[in-house]
Amino acid sequence: MHETGIAEAGIRAALTEMERHGASRILSVTLRIGALAAVDPEAMRFAFEVACGGTPAEGAGLEIENVPAEAWCRYCGIAFTPESVSFFKCPQCGEYSGELRRGREIELARLEMDS
Amino acid sequence: MHLLHNEFPQSFHHKPKARAKPGDVITVDVRTEDPADIPPPGDFRLGGETRFVRVDIPLLAENNRLAEENRKHFKEHKLKVINLVSGPGAGKTTLLARTLQELADTVSCGVLVGDLETDSDARRLRHDKVPVAQLTTGSACHLDAHMIAHGFDALQMEEGQLLFIENVGNLVCPAEFDLGETVRVALFACTDGEDKPLKYPPIYRSAHMVLLTKCDIAEACGFDRAQALENLAKVCPDAEVMEVSSRTGDGFDRWIGFLRDLL
Numbered sequence: 001m002h003e004t005g006i007a008e009a010g011i012r013a014a015l016t017e018m019e020r021h022g023a024s025r026i027l028s029v030t031l032r033i034g035a036l037a038a039v040d041p042e043a044m045r046f047a048f049e050v051a052c053g054g055t056p057a058e059g060a061g062l063e064i065e066n067v068p069a070e071a072w073c074r075y076c077g078i079a080f081t082p083e084s085v086s087f088f089k090c091p092q093c094g095e096y097s098g099e100l101r102r103g104r105e106i107e108l109a110r111l112e113m114d115s
Numbered sequence: 116m117h118l119l120h121n122e123f124p125q126s127f128h129h130k131p132k133a134r135a136k137p138g139d140v141i142t143v144d145v146r147t148e149d150p151a152d153i154p155p156p157g158d159f160r161l162g163g164e165t166r167f168v169r170v171d172i173p174l175l176a177e178n179n180r181l182a183e184e185n186r187k188h189f190k191e192h193k194l195k196v197i198n199l200v201s202g203p204g205a206g207k208t209t210l211l212a213r214t215l216q217e218l219a220d221t222v223s224c225g226v227l228v229g230d231l232e233t234d235s236d237a238r239r240l241r242h243d244k245v246p247v248a249q250l251t252t253g254s255a256c257h258l259d260a261h262m263i264a265h266g267f268d269a270l271q272m273e274e275g276q277l278l279f280i281e282n283v284g285n286l287v288c289p290a291e292f293d294l295g296e297t298v299r300v301a302l303f304a305c306t307d308g309e310d311k312p313l314k315y316p317p318i319y320r321s322a323h324m325v326l327l328t329k330c331d332i333a334e335a336c337g338f339d340r341a342q343a344l345e346n347l348a349k350v351c352p353d354a355e356v357m358e359v360s361s362r363t364g365d366g367f368d369r370w371i372g373f374l375r376d377l378l
Contacts, residue, residue: 002288009174010174086349097352098354109170110170113165113168114165
């Protein structure tokens with residue numbers, strides 16, 4: 001349920017960028033969300049729409065760019081895409097890893113603005 | 116609100132459909148239940164050109180920055196901070212109450228406890244030597260670094276040594292929010308069922324230590340201990356695992372020893 005806070009942080013950052021670029025409206029927003037970021041896309045869409053209300057981003061489109069998980073095996077020194085979201089088993093040596101290289105991102109990636 | 120065709124409110128579909136026969140003129144109400152005035156996108160005088168800007172701003176950056184401030188602040192005060200996380204009912208408050216009983220006479224402790232509402236946990240944790248602050252988060256499902264800074268301000272701790280944070284009971288959101296703690300301890304109750312770490316991996320993966328709680332009733336619950344430990348070893352191979360019962364005190368020697376070693 002922390003999607004609300006994330007959406008609000010996202011809109012705040014987007015509006016700051018908008019002003020910095022001298023634009024007056026935000027037409028679309030792209031968020032980059034890792035596969036293991038504990039963010040629910042549906043809840044995110046809803047929270048985003050609410051957060052945009054009454055701002056120059058009202059009605060803006062939301063695109064979500066998914067980042068697949070990438071784990072790291074310290075024994076083999078290789079990065080791998082885990083087959084399970086629960087645990088990361090190295091395909092080479094079979095050891096379990098708790099290290100994630102990618103997949104927890106929650107980022108404002110791109111903005112589309114007028115002018 | 117822009118509604119797609121398949122998103123129109125149910126009631127819209129249930130209205131009897133009028134059909135215009137040749138020669139008829141009818142009115143079809145296509146309003147959505149929640150019409151909103153949205154300014155038109157862009158400024159047509161600018162030729163309708165839009166531009167894309169790549170920004171790459173991490174959205175938890177603000178929390179992470181505040182968490183680092185907390186961490187620095189705690190370090191200056193030589194305070195070790197323990198963030199207890201788990202789903203509701205895994206035994207955080209009971210664990211903490213017994214921990215304070217065993218520790219607070221010799222070690223200076225403070226407690227911040229987060230819940231959406233009520234101060235019943237804080238009252239359960241009352242101890243003559245320990246300042247306790249209940250943080251009521253309203254609708255927030257986790258504590259964040261900013262709330263901790265405020266909460267810590269509200270505690271009168273003279274030369275405090277250990278600060279316990281009982282997070283909001285939630286197995287999802289607290290995983291993402293660094294509070295500036297020294298150690299994060301995830302509780303995993305035997306009553307949760309042995310597959311909990313597989314279902315909610317991020318919170319266990321984010322923890323330095325996992326405490327298996329309610330071990331006194333593990334057998335009665337049909338808890339498969341070996342399977343639970345195997346699941347933890349898969350999900351969070353680097354986390355230290357301890358088994359405790361806050362009711363009987365089993366395993367508390369190790370847990371209290373761990374806390375004393377932090378000092």
